[in-house]
Amino acid sequence: MVRGDGRVHETALSTAIVEAIAAEKQVDPIRLDPPLHDVVDPDALDEMFSVPNSVPGYVAFEYDGYQVEAHSDGRVTLSPLTESSAATLTSDN
DSSP: BOOOOBBBSSSSSSHHHHHHHHHTTSSSSGOSEEEEEEETTTTHHHHHHTTOOOOOOOEEEEEEEEEEEEEETTTTTEEOHHHHHHHHHHHHO
16 A cells, blocks of 8 residues: 555555554554444445556544544544544534
């Protein structure tokens, strides 16, 4: 997979997301709860941006206390969810 630095990386986008969140939380990736596959289909996520020079874009979703943006160029952006945003999301459902 081509990442933002222009080099080919063997790490799948879904794995990069799990590793980034685990690093932020300072936990082992297998300790994340819920597992990524409970929130988004990791195979579909990996496939969506697997072709170099695919259409620019990103997918955004919430996972384990973070707003995650997975970009077509391989960037993964994490933003912590605040209690107020979580309360708003809960009340809207």
